[in-house]
Amino acid sequence: MKKALLALALAGSLVSAQAAKLVIKGSDTIGAKLAPMLAEDYKAQNPGVNFEIAAEGSTTGITAIIDSTADIGMASRPAKQLEISAGAAKGVSLKATIIAYDGIGVVVNANNPVSTLTRRQIEQIFTGDITDWSAVGGSPGKISVYTRNTSSGTYSEFKELAMKKRDYASSSQKLAGNEQITSEVAKNPNGVGYVGLAYINLPGIKVVSIDGASPSVESVQQKKYPFARPLFYYTNGEPQGEAAKFIDFTLSAKGQELVTKVGFVPVK
């Protein structure tokens, strides 16, 4: 009898050990730096928990929640109506939790003389209405537009916030992540792109102000920067179990400290 109880206890501990794996998928903006740092700290406090993090764009995160292949979906944009409907059709109730704020900074090469643009000029540059820097007060040169790829939440959010939902210029080049964009803009004197707040201070690039407002913790908190947005964790309904604990940790003082450290704006 004792042996049987022992075997049951062992089996139970094995099951609980397997259940302590958190699968987190989605946004590169969140998943490239912030999520791994949060996971490391969380693991330090909860040694039995393992993480699987895949940062391949917000769409993949929301899809993973709809398909029940992740516990948490990271997204730098809110779920679209069709995604919410698709989830509802599968009995999944998408629940968004705001974990931080971000400002999408428009970056140009560090040697570009242009340091301020209007919202209208941003729209014209990214839609291809303006194709030469001389049209916005810069040195003559064909503008190279770098955008995120279509599965990126930043890709959609930038269209929404900055481009009146118009399409990107057909000549724009799509890149996988924030770091790729900063890297290309740093190499190309005529490059322009956009990145999250956490990436605006990398070498070789500079951020331009929009109608006089620059992306910063203060301007985003005060809702003065026009291209600011919340960052989300998506779950199926109210978070449960280990996912709930991890989200609570993300929103805790320690978690929000990491949010600030990475370069985003804390919720509180």
Next chain:
Amino acid sequence: MVKIPTKWLALCGGALLTAATAAYAQDSSALIDVLVRKGIITDQEAIDIKTDLQRDAGATPAGKINLASTTTEFRIAGDIRARYEERSGENDTGDHQERGRFRYRFRLGFTGKLSDNFFYGARLESSTGSRSANVTMGDDAGPWAKNSDALNIGQVYVGWTPNANWTLTVGRMPNPLVTTSMVWDGDINPEGIAEQWKMHEGTMDYFVNLGQFLYGTAGSQNVFGSTPTNKDVYLFAWQGGAKIGLANGQSIQVAPTLYNYVNTDQSTNPTPFKGTFTAANMTGINNLFVLEIPVEYGFKIADTASKVFGDFTYNFEGKDRARKWGRPDLDGENIGWQLGFQYGKAANKGEWDAKAFYQSVGAFALDANLVDSDLFDSRTNMEGWVVQGNYAIGNATQVGLTVAKGKRKDSSIIAPGSGDIGTGALNDYWLGQLDLNVKF
């Protein structure tokens, strides 16, 4: 000042928004953003409310439609008409032909606006006829077979409005010209290119409508061997006009138009248009260089919109057309005119309108392939009265009655055209139509 606790405001706001119909989910987003900016609700509460609204909206049929992001506006509209029609005519020998039939017409249109000021449209229509979308009930190989019940593309076009003044359209399009049923059947959707310009200044509206319509293709313009080179046949239309606004809701509109047919003598395809006249056929479009002047004077009778309208046409090559037909003595038959009056407009439930006009069209005045197919049996060399009335029994439903009575204008020659009464020697034509029309 009484201060309402923020939580209550948030609750009320949330309840109001949640109660909003799914159709307003998108519109509510701006309102929610205002509540956030004013600090009444938090960002987290806002995203929760938005998600709930979108979930509700997604449960509706409209919420499941996914339109391309380049579409800025999309509209589906159409109509169904049930008709009973009687038409009859007498020929030169005093013999009569009568035809009574039940008919239906179905049209389903899709129009959309795209980014960068482009637009498009497509309309499916019953019937294969160029001048009618009517299908005669029972007109099939067997009882209720579907041989004649197919849908065809009635309109398909793309366009561009580079600014508020210009509209460019290419494809099979709604007729861009201001005209009347005397010259153009309302069911014709010409194929080709159109350029439209308009400008509003004070009480004046100016407009220019240009059309380059492909009347008939020659197929291969040049073929192997010694066959002569062919060219496509075009109908060019140049229209310029103005509408002048006057006191007390009065207005005058004049829209002179020139029609010119190009390459009529070089086309071997389609043969009906290459200018081969026979004693029983005058559908060739040679010797047609037509001026049309539609005029309309709008005014109000006891607050009801009314108008006097008219149309005048003159074929500058009518003399040559008459000569080619073999009756140079009838070179005066190159004129058409119409004059009528309309009271009211049956647009909304309970409204009605009545219209009456007289029309007279010479044998060599107009292109018989384009004139209205019903009122005078698709023919020129006809004159007579038309009386029409409509009553809106609902905002989307109308009943209408049309009666036309005409006769051959010059009985020494045929009434050119290809109507339902099978004789060119058409005398004492009569038409009656009772319609039930539903728009959706």
